[in-house]
Amino acid sequence: MRRTGTTRTGTTQTTGQAVLLDSVRMVHGxxxxxxTALDGVSLGFAQGTFTAVMGPSGSGKSTLLHCAAGLDRPTDGIVLIGGVDLGPLGEKALTLLRRERVGFVFQEHNLVDALTAEENVALPLRLAGRRPGRDEVRAALAEVGLDRRAGHRPAELSGGERQRVxxxxxxxxxxxxxxxxxxxxxxxxxxxxxVMELLRALVDAHGQTVVMVTHDPAAAAYGDRVVLLADGRLxxxxxxxxxxxxxxxxxxLEETC
Known part of the structure:
Protein backbone atom coordinates (compact mmCIF):
# COMPACT_ATOMS: atom_id res chain seq x y z
CA MET A 1 0.00 0.00 0.00
CA ARG A 2 1.26 3.45 -0.82
CA ARG A 3 1.95 5.41 2.34
CA THR A 4 1.78 9.18 2.31
CA GLY A 5 1.55 9.92 6.02
CA THR A 6 -1.42 9.99 8.37
CA THR A 7 -1.70 13.77 8.44
CA ARG A 8 -2.86 14.04 4.83
CA THR A 9 -6.66 14.27 4.81
CA GLY A 10 -7.69 14.97 1.21
CA THR A 11 -11.22 16.37 1.32
CA THR A 12 -11.98 15.04 4.81
CA GLN A 13 -11.06 16.20 8.30
CA THR A 14 -9.79 13.95 11.10
CA THR A 15 -11.31 15.90 14.00
CA GLY A 16 -14.24 14.03 15.51
CA GLN A 17 -14.02 11.24 12.96
CA ALA A 18 -14.45 7.70 14.23
CA VAL A 19 -13.33 6.36 10.85
CA LEU A 20 -11.57 8.13 8.02
CA LEU A 21 -10.81 6.95 4.50
CA ASP A 22 -8.43 9.05 2.44
CA SER A 23 -8.03 8.41 -1.31
CA VAL A 24 -8.77 4.71 -0.86
CA ARG A 25 -8.49 2.44 -3.88
CA MET A 26 -9.14 -1.28 -4.02
CA VAL A 27 -8.15 -3.19 -7.13
CA HIS A 28 -8.83 -6.91 -7.48
CA GLY A 29 -6.53 -8.82 -9.81
CA THR A 36 -11.33 -1.46 -9.51
CA ALA A 37 -13.84 -1.86 -6.67
CA LEU A 38 -13.03 1.49 -5.02
CA ASP A 39 -11.53 4.38 -6.93
CA GLY A 40 -10.05 7.13 -4.77
CA VAL A 41 -12.73 7.35 -2.07
CA SER A 42 -12.22 9.99 0.66
CA LEU A 43 -14.87 9.83 3.35
CA GLY A 44 -15.26 10.35 7.09
CA PHE A 45 -17.71 8.88 9.59
CA ALA A 46 -18.19 11.22 12.54
CA GLN A 47 -18.38 9.93 16.08
CA GLY A 48 -21.89 9.32 17.35
CA THR A 49 -23.54 9.33 13.94
CA PHE A 50 -25.45 6.82 11.84
CA THR A 51 -24.44 6.57 8.17
CA ALA A 52 -26.14 4.40 5.57
CA VAL A 53 -24.17 3.43 2.45
CA MET A 54 -26.17 2.70 -0.70
CA GLY A 55 -25.65 2.24 -4.41
CA PRO A 56 -26.30 -0.10 -7.33
CA SER A 57 -25.07 -3.67 -7.27
CA GLY A 58 -21.31 -3.71 -7.80
CA SER A 59 -20.88 -0.09 -6.72
CA GLY A 60 -18.34 -0.96 -4.03
CA LYS A 61 -20.54 -0.79 -0.92
CA SER A 62 -19.30 -3.96 0.78
CA THR A 63 -15.71 -3.28 -0.27
CA LEU A 64 -15.95 0.14 1.33
CA LEU A 65 -17.28 -1.41 4.53
CA HIS A 66 -14.58 -4.07 4.63
CA CYS A 67 -11.78 -1.55 4.07
CA ALA A 68 -13.21 0.87 6.64
CA ALA A 69 -13.46 -1.92 9.22
CA GLY A 70 -9.96 -3.25 8.60
CA LEU A 71 -11.19 -6.56 7.21
CA ASP A 72 -9.49 -5.90 3.88
CA ARG A 73 -6.37 -3.87 3.16
CA PRO A 74 -6.87 -1.41 0.30
CA THR A 75 -4.52 -1.33 -2.65
CA ASP A 76 -3.81 2.33 -2.03
CA GLY A 77 -4.78 5.12 0.35
CA ILE A 78 -5.17 5.53 4.10
CA VAL A 79 -7.71 4.17 6.57
CA LEU A 80 -7.83 5.45 10.14
CA ILE A 81 -9.94 4.11 13.00
CA GLY A 82 -9.93 6.35 16.04
CA GLY A 83 -6.93 8.18 14.57
CA VAL A 84 -4.91 4.97 14.19
CA ASP A 85 -3.53 4.37 10.71
CA LEU A 86 -4.25 0.74 9.81
CA GLY A 87 -1.65 0.60 7.04
CA PRO A 88 1.49 0.01 9.10
CA LEU A 89 -0.17 -2.47 11.46
CA GLY A 90 0.81 -6.13 11.31
CA GLU A 91 -1.89 -8.78 11.26
CA LYS A 92 -1.72 -9.37 15.02
CA ALA A 93 -2.01 -5.66 15.83
CA LEU A 94 -4.80 -5.23 13.30
CA THR A 95 -6.73 -8.16 14.77
CA LEU A 96 -6.36 -6.68 18.24
CA LEU A 97 -7.57 -3.27 17.07
CA ARG A 98 -10.64 -4.80 15.43
CA ARG A 99 -11.38 -6.81 18.57
CA GLU A 100 -11.15 -3.76 20.82
CA ARG A 101 -12.63 -1.00 18.67
CA VAL A 102 -14.80 -2.51 15.95
CA GLY A 103 -18.09 -4.40 16.01
CA PHE A 104 -19.73 -6.27 13.13
CA VAL A 105 -23.32 -7.20 12.36
CA PHE A 106 -23.99 -9.11 9.16
CA GLN A 107 -27.10 -10.25 7.31
CA GLU A 108 -26.65 -13.71 8.77
CA HIS A 109 -26.51 -13.57 12.55
CA ASN A 110 -23.75 -16.24 12.77
CA LEU A 111 -24.79 -17.35 16.24
CA VAL A 112 -23.55 -20.67 17.61
CA ASP A 113 -26.59 -22.95 17.59
CA ALA A 114 -25.45 -25.01 20.59
CA LEU A 115 -25.10 -21.95 22.83
CA THR A 116 -27.81 -19.96 24.58
CA ALA A 117 -28.32 -16.27 23.81
CA GLU A 118 -26.39 -15.45 26.97
CA GLU A 119 -23.50 -17.71 25.99
CA ASN A 120 -23.40 -16.32 22.46
CA VAL A 121 -23.17 -12.77 23.78
CA ALA A 122 -20.35 -13.73 26.15
CA LEU A 123 -18.37 -15.51 23.43
CA PRO A 124 -16.29 -12.53 22.13
CA LEU A 125 -15.02 -11.79 25.62
CA ARG A 126 -14.16 -15.43 26.24
CA LEU A 127 -12.27 -15.59 22.95
CA ALA A 128 -10.34 -12.51 24.08
CA GLY A 129 -9.34 -14.28 27.29
CA ARG A 130 -11.81 -12.49 29.56
CA ARG A 131 -14.31 -14.05 31.89
CA PRO A 132 -17.47 -11.98 31.43
CA GLY A 133 -19.66 -11.30 34.41
CA ARG A 134 -23.24 -12.47 34.21
CA ASP A 135 -24.52 -8.97 34.95
CA GLU A 136 -22.42 -7.61 32.08
CA VAL A 137 -23.90 -10.10 29.64
CA ARG A 138 -27.45 -9.57 30.87
CA ALA A 139 -26.99 -5.81 30.52
CA ALA A 140 -26.01 -6.24 26.86
CA LEU A 141 -29.09 -8.39 26.27
CA ALA A 142 -31.24 -5.84 28.09
CA GLU A 143 -29.99 -3.14 25.68
CA VAL A 144 -31.59 -5.08 22.84
CA GLY A 145 -34.69 -6.01 24.85
CA LEU A 146 -33.87 -9.70 25.23
CA ASP A 147 -32.75 -10.11 28.83
CA ARG A 148 -35.70 -12.44 29.41
CA ARG A 149 -34.57 -14.67 26.54
CA ALA A 150 -31.05 -15.20 27.87
CA GLY A 151 -31.45 -18.96 28.29
CA HIS A 152 -32.91 -19.60 24.82
CA ARG A 153 -30.89 -21.09 21.97
CA PRO A 154 -31.04 -19.60 18.45
CA ALA A 155 -33.55 -22.20 17.23
CA GLU A 156 -35.95 -20.98 19.91
CA LEU A 157 -35.73 -17.35 18.78
CA SER A 158 -37.29 -15.53 15.84
CA GLY A 159 -35.12 -14.15 13.04
CA GLY A 160 -35.36 -10.65 14.46
CA GLU A 161 -34.47 -11.86 17.96
CA ARG A 162 -31.45 -13.72 16.61
CA GLN A 163 -30.24 -10.55 14.92
CA ARG A 164 -30.72 -8.61 18.14
CA VAL A 165 -28.64 -11.22 20.00
CA VAL A 195 -33.68 -3.84 14.51
CA MET A 196 -33.43 -0.41 12.88
CA GLU A 197 -35.08 1.31 15.83
CA LEU A 198 -32.55 -0.42 18.06
CA LEU A 199 -29.58 0.78 15.99
CA ARG A 200 -31.02 4.31 15.94
CA ALA A 201 -31.44 4.24 19.72
CA LEU A 202 -27.82 3.14 20.20
CA VAL A 203 -26.72 6.26 18.34
CA ASP A 204 -29.11 8.64 20.07
CA ALA A 205 -28.87 7.32 23.63
CA HIS A 206 -25.31 6.00 23.78
CA GLY A 207 -23.40 7.93 21.13
CA GLN A 208 -22.61 4.77 19.19
CA THR A 209 -21.14 5.26 15.72
CA VAL A 210 -22.91 3.09 13.15
CA VAL A 211 -21.96 2.55 9.50
CA MET A 212 -24.45 0.41 7.60
CA VAL A 213 -24.56 -0.94 4.06
CA THR A 214 -28.12 -1.52 2.89
CA HIS A 215 -30.21 -1.79 -0.26
CA ASP A 216 -33.39 -0.90 1.64
CA PRO A 217 -34.45 2.80 1.56
CA ALA A 218 -36.66 2.23 4.62
CA ALA A 219 -33.62 1.09 6.60
CA ALA A 220 -31.44 3.90 5.24
CA ALA A 221 -34.04 6.44 6.39
CA TYR A 222 -32.99 5.75 9.98
CA GLY A 223 -29.54 7.19 9.26
CA ASP A 224 -28.30 10.72 9.81
CA ARG A 225 -27.06 10.67 6.23
CA VAL A 226 -26.92 8.41 3.21
CA VAL A 227 -23.69 8.06 1.25
CA LEU A 228 -24.19 7.04 -2.38
CA LEU A 229 -21.65 5.03 -4.37
CA ALA A 230 -21.48 4.24 -8.08
CA ASP A 231 -18.69 2.44 -9.93
CA GLY A 232 -16.47 2.57 -6.85
CA ARG A 233 -16.73 6.34 -6.46
CA LEU A 234 -18.72 8.70 -4.29
CA LEU A 253 -28.43 6.87 -9.77
CA GLU A 254 -29.14 3.40 -11.17
CA GLU A 255 -30.54 4.92 -14.36
CA THR A 256 -27.34 6.87 -14.98
CA CYS A 257 -24.94 4.01 -14.25
Missing amino acids: TGPGAV AIARTLITRPAVLFADEPTGALDRAASRV AGELDRSSATEIAARVAL
Whole structure:
Protein backbone atom coordinates (compact mmCIF):
# COMPACT_ATOMS: atom_id res chain seq x y z
CA MET A 1 0.00 0.00 0.00
CA ARG A 2 1.26 3.45 -0.82
CA ARG A 3 1.95 5.41 2.34
CA THR A 4 1.78 9.18 2.31
CA GLY A 5 1.55 9.92 6.02
CA THR A 6 -1.42 9.99 8.37
CA THR A 7 -1.70 13.77 8.44
CA ARG A 8 -2.86 14.04 4.83
CA THR A 9 -6.66 14.27 4.81
CA GLY A 10 -7.69 14.97 1.21
CA THR A 11 -11.22 16.37 1.32
CA THR A 12 -11.98 15.04 4.81
CA GLN A 13 -11.06 16.20 8.30
CA THR A 14 -9.79 13.95 11.10
CA THR A 15 -11.31 15.90 14.00
CA GLY A 16 -14.24 14.03 15.51
CA GLN A 17 -14.02 11.24 12.96
CA ALA A 18 -14.45 7.70 14.23
CA VAL A 19 -13.33 6.36 10.85
CA LEU A 20 -11.57 8.13 8.02
CA LEU A 21 -10.81 6.95 4.50
CA ASP A 22 -8.43 9.05 2.44
CA SER A 23 -8.03 8.41 -1.31
CA VAL A 24 -8.77 4.71 -0.86
CA ARG A 25 -8.49 2.44 -3.88
CA MET A 26 -9.14 -1.28 -4.02
CA VAL A 27 -8.15 -3.19 -7.13
CA HIS A 28 -8.83 -6.91 -7.48
CA GLY A 29 -6.53 -8.82 -9.81
CA THR A 30 -3.81 -7.54 -12.14
CA GLY A 31 -3.35 -6.77 -15.79
CA PRO A 32 -6.20 -6.44 -18.28
CA GLY A 33 -8.57 -8.37 -16.02
CA ALA A 34 -8.09 -6.11 -12.99
CA VAL A 35 -11.28 -4.74 -11.43
CA THR A 36 -11.33 -1.46 -9.51
CA ALA A 37 -13.84 -1.86 -6.67
CA LEU A 38 -13.03 1.49 -5.02
CA ASP A 39 -11.53 4.38 -6.93
CA GLY A 40 -10.05 7.13 -4.77
CA VAL A 41 -12.73 7.35 -2.07
CA SER A 42 -12.22 9.99 0.66
CA LEU A 43 -14.87 9.83 3.35
CA GLY A 44 -15.26 10.35 7.09
CA PHE A 45 -17.71 8.88 9.59
CA ALA A 46 -18.19 11.22 12.54
CA GLN A 47 -18.38 9.93 16.08
CA GLY A 48 -21.89 9.32 17.35
CA THR A 49 -23.54 9.33 13.94
CA PHE A 50 -25.45 6.82 11.84
CA THR A 51 -24.44 6.57 8.17
CA ALA A 52 -26.14 4.40 5.57
CA VAL A 53 -24.17 3.43 2.45
CA MET A 54 -26.17 2.70 -0.70
CA GLY A 55 -25.65 2.24 -4.41
CA PRO A 56 -26.30 -0.10 -7.33
CA SER A 57 -25.07 -3.67 -7.27
CA GLY A 58 -21.31 -3.71 -7.80
CA SER A 59 -20.88 -0.09 -6.72
CA GLY A 60 -18.34 -0.96 -4.03
CA LYS A 61 -20.54 -0.79 -0.92
CA SER A 62 -19.30 -3.96 0.78
CA THR A 63 -15.71 -3.28 -0.27
CA LEU A 64 -15.95 0.14 1.33
CA LEU A 65 -17.28 -1.41 4.53
CA HIS A 66 -14.58 -4.07 4.63
CA CYS A 67 -11.78 -1.55 4.07
CA ALA A 68 -13.21 0.87 6.64
CA ALA A 69 -13.46 -1.92 9.22
CA GLY A 70 -9.96 -3.25 8.60
CA LEU A 71 -11.19 -6.56 7.21
CA ASP A 72 -9.49 -5.90 3.88
CA ARG A 73 -6.37 -3.87 3.16
CA PRO A 74 -6.87 -1.41 0.30
CA THR A 75 -4.52 -1.33 -2.65
CA ASP A 76 -3.81 2.33 -2.03
CA GLY A 77 -4.78 5.12 0.35
CA ILE A 78 -5.17 5.53 4.10
CA VAL A 79 -7.71 4.17 6.57
CA LEU A 80 -7.83 5.45 10.14
CA ILE A 81 -9.94 4.11 13.00
CA GLY A 82 -9.93 6.35 16.04
CA GLY A 83 -6.93 8.18 14.57
CA VAL A 84 -4.91 4.97 14.19
CA ASP A 85 -3.53 4.37 10.71
CA LEU A 86 -4.25 0.74 9.81
CA GLY A 87 -1.65 0.60 7.04
CA PRO A 88 1.49 0.01 9.10
CA LEU A 89 -0.17 -2.47 11.46
CA GLY A 90 0.81 -6.13 11.31
CA GLU A 91 -1.89 -8.78 11.26
CA LYS A 92 -1.72 -9.37 15.02
CA ALA A 93 -2.01 -5.66 15.83
CA LEU A 94 -4.80 -5.23 13.30
CA THR A 95 -6.73 -8.16 14.77
CA LEU A 96 -6.36 -6.68 18.24
CA LEU A 97 -7.57 -3.27 17.07
CA ARG A 98 -10.64 -4.80 15.43
CA ARG A 99 -11.38 -6.81 18.57
CA GLU A 100 -11.15 -3.76 20.82
CA ARG A 101 -12.63 -1.00 18.67
CA VAL A 102 -14.80 -2.51 15.95
CA GLY A 103 -18.09 -4.40 16.01
CA PHE A 104 -19.73 -6.27 13.13
CA VAL A 105 -23.32 -7.20 12.36
CA PHE A 106 -23.99 -9.11 9.16
CA GLN A 107 -27.10 -10.25 7.31
CA GLU A 108 -26.65 -13.71 8.77
CA HIS A 109 -26.51 -13.57 12.55
CA ASN A 110 -23.75 -16.24 12.77
CA LEU A 111 -24.79 -17.35 16.24
CA VAL A 112 -23.55 -20.67 17.61
CA ASP A 113 -26.59 -22.95 17.59
CA ALA A 114 -25.45 -25.01 20.59
CA LEU A 115 -25.10 -21.95 22.83
CA THR A 116 -27.81 -19.96 24.58
CA ALA A 117 -28.32 -16.27 23.81
CA GLU A 118 -26.39 -15.45 26.97
CA GLU A 119 -23.50 -17.71 25.99
CA ASN A 120 -23.40 -16.32 22.46
CA VAL A 121 -23.17 -12.77 23.78
CA ALA A 122 -20.35 -13.73 26.15
CA LEU A 123 -18.37 -15.51 23.43
CA PRO A 124 -16.29 -12.53 22.13
CA LEU A 125 -15.02 -11.79 25.62
CA ARG A 126 -14.16 -15.43 26.24
CA LEU A 127 -12.27 -15.59 22.95
CA ALA A 128 -10.34 -12.51 24.08
CA GLY A 129 -9.34 -14.28 27.29
CA ARG A 130 -11.81 -12.49 29.56
CA ARG A 131 -14.31 -14.05 31.89
CA PRO A 132 -17.47 -11.98 31.43
CA GLY A 133 -19.66 -11.30 34.41
CA ARG A 134 -23.24 -12.47 34.21
CA ASP A 135 -24.52 -8.97 34.95
CA GLU A 136 -22.42 -7.61 32.08
CA VAL A 137 -23.90 -10.10 29.64
CA ARG A 138 -27.45 -9.57 30.87
CA ALA A 139 -26.99 -5.81 30.52
CA ALA A 140 -26.01 -6.24 26.86
CA LEU A 141 -29.09 -8.39 26.27
CA ALA A 142 -31.24 -5.84 28.09
CA GLU A 143 -29.99 -3.14 25.68
CA VAL A 144 -31.59 -5.08 22.84
CA GLY A 145 -34.69 -6.01 24.85
CA LEU A 146 -33.87 -9.70 25.23
CA ASP A 147 -32.75 -10.11 28.83
CA ARG A 148 -35.70 -12.44 29.41
CA ARG A 149 -34.57 -14.67 26.54
CA ALA A 150 -31.05 -15.20 27.87
CA GLY A 151 -31.45 -18.96 28.29
CA HIS A 152 -32.91 -19.60 24.82
CA ARG A 153 -30.89 -21.09 21.97
CA PRO A 154 -31.04 -19.60 18.45
CA ALA A 155 -33.55 -22.20 17.23
CA GLU A 156 -35.95 -20.98 19.91
CA LEU A 157 -35.73 -17.35 18.78
CA SER A 158 -37.29 -15.53 15.84
CA GLY A 159 -35.12 -14.15 13.04
CA GLY A 160 -35.36 -10.65 14.46
CA GLU A 161 -34.47 -11.86 17.96
CA ARG A 162 -31.45 -13.72 16.61
CA GLN A 163 -30.24 -10.55 14.92
CA ARG A 164 -30.72 -8.61 18.14
CA VAL A 165 -28.64 -11.22 20.00
CA ALA A 166 -25.95 -10.69 17.34
CA ILE A 167 -26.08 -6.95 18.05
CA ALA A 168 -25.80 -7.60 21.80
CA ARG A 169 -22.80 -9.84 21.10
CA THR A 170 -21.21 -6.88 19.35
CA LEU A 171 -22.13 -4.39 22.07
CA ILE A 172 -20.52 -6.48 24.84
CA THR A 173 -17.10 -5.37 23.55
CA ARG A 174 -18.14 -1.68 23.61
CA PRO A 175 -16.87 -0.97 20.08
CA ALA A 176 -16.01 2.54 18.95
CA VAL A 177 -17.67 1.76 15.61
CA LEU A 178 -20.38 -0.71 14.70
CA PHE A 179 -20.37 -1.82 11.06
CA ALA A 180 -23.53 -3.46 9.75
CA ASP A 181 -23.76 -5.19 6.36
CA GLU A 182 -27.40 -5.61 5.27
CA PRO A 183 -28.51 -6.26 8.89
CA THR A 184 -32.19 -6.48 7.90
CA GLY A 185 -31.72 -8.31 4.61
CA ALA A 186 -33.07 -11.61 5.94
CA LEU A 187 -35.87 -10.14 8.07
CA ASP A 188 -39.52 -9.31 7.47
CA ARG A 189 -40.73 -5.73 7.69
CA ALA A 190 -41.77 -5.83 11.35
CA ALA A 191 -38.52 -7.43 12.52
CA SER A 192 -36.53 -5.03 10.34
CA ARG A 193 -38.22 -2.06 11.99
CA VAL A 194 -37.34 -3.35 15.47
CA VAL A 195 -33.68 -3.84 14.51
CA MET A 196 -33.43 -0.41 12.88
CA GLU A 197 -35.08 1.31 15.83
CA LEU A 198 -32.55 -0.42 18.06
CA LEU A 199 -29.58 0.78 15.99
CA ARG A 200 -31.02 4.31 15.94
CA ALA A 201 -31.44 4.24 19.72
CA LEU A 202 -27.82 3.14 20.20
CA VAL A 203 -26.72 6.26 18.34
CA ASP A 204 -29.11 8.64 20.07
CA ALA A 205 -28.87 7.32 23.63
CA HIS A 206 -25.31 6.00 23.78
CA GLY A 207 -23.40 7.93 21.13
CA GLN A 208 -22.61 4.77 19.19
CA THR A 209 -21.14 5.26 15.72
CA VAL A 210 -22.91 3.09 13.15
CA VAL A 211 -21.96 2.55 9.50
CA MET A 212 -24.45 0.41 7.60
CA VAL A 213 -24.56 -0.94 4.06
CA THR A 214 -28.12 -1.52 2.89
CA HIS A 215 -30.21 -1.79 -0.26
CA ASP A 216 -33.39 -0.90 1.64
CA PRO A 217 -34.45 2.80 1.56
CA ALA A 218 -36.66 2.23 4.62
CA ALA A 219 -33.62 1.09 6.60
CA ALA A 220 -31.44 3.90 5.24
CA ALA A 221 -34.04 6.44 6.39
CA TYR A 222 -32.99 5.75 9.98
CA GLY A 223 -29.54 7.19 9.26
CA ASP A 224 -28.30 10.72 9.81
CA ARG A 225 -27.06 10.67 6.23
CA VAL A 226 -26.92 8.41 3.21
CA VAL A 227 -23.69 8.06 1.25
CA LEU A 228 -24.19 7.04 -2.38
CA LEU A 229 -21.65 5.03 -4.37
CA ALA A 230 -21.48 4.24 -8.08
CA ASP A 231 -18.69 2.44 -9.93
CA GLY A 232 -16.47 2.57 -6.85
CA ARG A 233 -16.73 6.34 -6.46
CA LEU A 234 -18.72 8.70 -4.29
CA ALA A 235 -21.86 9.74 -6.13
CA GLY A 236 -23.40 12.11 -3.61
CA GLU A 237 -24.91 12.29 -0.14
CA LEU A 238 -28.30 12.88 1.41
CA ASP A 239 -28.88 14.31 4.84
CA ARG A 240 -31.56 12.63 6.91
CA SER A 241 -34.28 11.86 4.38
CA SER A 242 -37.47 9.86 3.98
CA ALA A 243 -37.49 6.39 2.43
CA THR A 244 -39.33 7.83 -0.58
CA GLU A 245 -36.69 10.51 -1.14
CA ILE A 246 -33.87 7.98 -0.77
CA ALA A 247 -35.53 5.49 -3.13
CA ALA A 248 -35.97 8.19 -5.78
CA ARG A 249 -32.32 9.24 -5.54
CA VAL A 250 -31.06 5.66 -5.76
CA ALA A 251 -33.34 4.96 -8.73
CA LEU A 252 -31.96 8.01 -10.52
CA LEU A 253 -28.43 6.87 -9.77
CA GLU A 254 -29.14 3.40 -11.17
CA GLU A 255 -30.54 4.92 -14.36
CA THR A 256 -27.34 6.87 -14.98
CA CYS A 257 -24.94 4.01 -14.25
